[in-house]
Amino acid sequence: MKTFRRVVTFRRLEAVSFFHSGVYLALLVCAFGLSNPEPATFILGLTHGLLWIAMSIVCIFAARARIIPFWLAVVVAVIGGIGPFAGSLGFIYESHRRAGRRAANSRYS
Numbered sequence: 001m002k003t004f005r006r007v008v009t010f011r012r013l014e015a016v017s018f019f020h021s022g023v024y025l026a027l028l029v030c031a032f033g034l035s036n037p038e039p040a041t042f043i044l045g046l047t048h049g050l051l052w053i054a055m056s057i058v059c060i061f062a063a064r065a066r067i068i069p070f071w072l073a074v075v076v077a078v079i080g081g082i083g084p085f086a087g088s089l090g091f092i093y094e095s096h097r098r099a100g101r102r103a104a105n106s107r108y109s
Contacts, residue, residue, distance in 0.1 A: 014091040
């Protein structure tokens with residue numbers, strides 16, 4: 001578990017979540033804006049699917065290791081398949097929450 005916590009960090013998960021949202025946005029543009037060009041749509045769709053599966057598994061383990069909160073792992077795993085933007089928004093919310101908590105702790109220390 002120590003190695004997992006060293007490799008999987010909140011910031012790295014957040015970066016992969018934003019990358020996943022970018023892939024999904026490119027998939028939507030290809031599929032709907034560019035009239036479904038192949039093989040680009042296939043490659044982006046496959047990338048989105050594999051990223052979602054990997055993110056889901058890693059986020060579940062990250063929640064168990066208390067790297068991210070359980071609610072964020074659920075958002076990534078459940079909603080992330082149809083809209084990874086929700087996971088990215090969840091990471092933004094959690095970043096702001098953590099920054100506020102650090103600021104509050106430093107004020108009273």
